[in-house]
Amino acid sequence: MLQDHLISAAHLSRDDIEAVLDHAAAIDADPEFVRGRHDGRVLALCFFEPSTRTKMSFETAMKRLGGETIDMGSVESSSVKKGESLADTVRVIEGYADALVLRHPSEGSAKLASEFVEVPLVNAGDGAGQHPSQTLLDLYTIRENAGLDDITVGIMGDLKYGRTVHSLAHALTNFDVRQHFVSPESLRLPRNVRYDLHEAGAQVREHTDLTEVLPELDVLYVTRIQRERFPEEREYREVAGEYRIDNEVLADARDDLTVMHPLPRVDEIAPEVDETARAKYFDQAHNGVPVRMALLDSLLGGDR
Amino acid sequence: MSEKELRVSKIRNGTVIDHVTAGQALNVLAILGIDGSGGESVSVGMNVPSDKLGLKDVVKVEGRELSQSEVDVLSLIAPEATINIIRDYEVIEKNRVERTESVTGILVCPNHNCITNGDEPVQTEFDVLEDGVRCAYCGTIVREGDVAEHIDARGSGETAL
Ligand SMILES: [Zn+2]
Numbered sequence: 001m002l003q004d005h006l007i008s009a010a011h012l013s014r015d016d017i018e019a020v021l022d023h024a025a026a027i028d029a030d031p032e033f034v035r036g037r038h039d040g041r042v043l044a045l046c047f048f049e050p051s052t053r054t055k056m057s058f059e060t061a062m063k064r065l066g067g068e069t070i071d072m073g074s075v076e077s078s079s080v081k082k083g084e085s086l087a088d089t090v091r092v093i094e095g096y097a098d099a100l101v102l103r104h105p106s107e108g109s110a111k112l113a114s115e116f117v118e119v120p121l122v123n124a125g126d127g128a129g130q131h132p133s134q135t136l137l138d139l140y141t142i143r144e145n146a147g148l149d150d151i152t153v154g155i156m157g158d159l160k161y162g163r164t165v166h167s168l169a170h171a172l173t174n175f176d177v178r179q180h181f182v183s184p185e186s187l188r189l190p191r192n193v194r195y196d197l198h199e200a201g202a203q204v205r206e207h208t209d210l211t212e213v214l215p216e217l218d219v220l221y222v223t224r225i226q227r228e229r230f231p232e233e234r235e236y237r238e239v240a241g242e243y244r245i246d247n248e249v250l251a252d253a254r255d256d257l258t259v260m261h262p263l264p265r266v267d268e269i270a271p272e273v274d275e276t277a278r279a280k281y282f283d284q285a286h287n288g289v290p291v292r293m294a295l296l297d298s299l300l301g302g303d304r
Numbered sequence: 305m306s307e308k309e310l311r312v313s314k315i316r317n318g319t320v321i322d323h324v325t326a327g328q329a330l331n332v333l334a335i336l337g338i339d340g341s342g343g344e345s346v347s348v349g350m351n352v353p354s355d356k357l358g359l360k361d362v363v364k365v366e367g368r369e370l371s372q373s374e375v376d377v378l379s380l381i382a383p384e385a386t387i388n389i390i391r392d393y394e395v396i397e398k399n400r401v402e403r404t405e406s407v408t409g410i411l412v413c414p415n416h417n418c419i420t421n422g423d424e425p426v427q428t429e430f431d432v433l434e435d436g437v438r439c440a441y442c443g444t445i446v447r448e449g450d451v452a453e454h455i456d457a458r459g460s461g462e463t464a465l
Binding site (some may be wrong): 083085086087104105106107108109111112115126127128129191192193195 | 415417418419420422423424425426433438439440441442443444445
């Protein structure tokens with residue numbers, strides 16, 4: 001199982017992923033068997049930018065394992081605001097906790113932080129970089145609904161800044177997955193992610209138009225296109241409108257298509273889709289707890 | 305370059321960096337952090353005819369030997385370079401640069417949002433790819449032809465510790 005830190009999905013092997021997903025499935029089926037396993041242990045939630053859901057999901061996971069969480073509060077009120085380095089902050093917090101979860105606005109922050117601590121550290125999002133625990137729950141959801149081999153996955157939206165997309169794309173290279181990336185030209189995958197996919201020998205195609213690939217897809221992973229990526233409101237509206245799905249757009253899709261989204265969504269998936277069997281994004285969010293329980297259990301040495 | 309030519313250059317102690325890719329001499333000086341303000345005695349030959357390269361640049365620096373991290377970055381912009389260490393007018397060591405797996409310090413990550421551009425107690429680190437380098441922290445790739453643009457202006461090879 002996983003050792004020490006979880007920084008990037010690029011470091012996850014197929015075996016690592018399957019071990020966590022199997023463990024999560026076992027926890028999902030019977031949460032009792034891990035109850036109290038980490039009694040008295042402490043997880044520090046170091047969120048340098050707000051993310052209520054990811055934070056609550058880790059908090060719930062740790063509590064269900066019998067552990068406790070501590071929290072540095074809002075960045076505005078902490079010493080970080082006074083210019084303390086990240087390296088110093090995590091070294092101090094390490095003294096209070098058995099593991100750290102870090103969310104930070106800068107790319108590479110999790111790797112840097114991991115160099116200064118001995119306890120396990122989980123990257124819960126570093127700028128536009130990576131978000132590997134999200135990827136594990138995404139994979140869990142894909143596996144439940146479509147399996148992880150011999151499938152076709154479409155990933156649509158903001159592929160440039162979307163860290164969940166970067167992590168997922170890396171992780172999917174471990175499986176027999178055809179990946180289709182659908183985005184406006186200006187928000188296509190960054191060069192380094194394309195480089196890695198190429199190096200991994202992944203089957204990848206890029207598109208600007210969803211209709212080119214929609215009928216082939218087993219999974220459609222939608223992400224939000226953010227207003228602040230565009231200088232003009234009008235430009236944003238034009239682009240965002242093209243990457244919005246509703247039941248009419250999905251008419252050409254397979255009946256067993258799995259529609260996913262890391263949430264929160266704004267209007268990129270019409271509410272009418274929620275009522276269909278294709279909508280799996282709320283299940284996906286619920287899967288965050290058993291998957292993070294499995295992850296924390298593994299990092300804290302639950303299998304030892 | 306023969307030993308005889310080196311004698312002509314009259315460097316007593318220092319380094320001659322020969323077979324530098326033509327046009328890269330000023331970037332070599334940037335890697336070494338030499339802008340003239342330090343008072344070093346430097347001579348630069350640009351577009352000198354060379355059997356090996358057609359044209360080459362040559363940089364001679366008095367009183368200075370290169371650190372390993374400087375040589376590592378040099379290998380990216382001038383892969384054919386030879387480094388001659390001179391003591392008392394004699395070439396006492398002659399080395400080809402070798403491409404390393406990574407370069408530490410010296411290069412700055414072009415991603416402004418990279419944690420290495422914050423005030424953190426770490427040196428930059430770039431993994432060397434076939435045709436460029438990649439930030440070991442944020443993953444940003446710099447193509448080989450653009451590497452020279454990202455040399456730390458401070459040139460010391462040390463980020464503030
Ligand atoms: Zn970087």
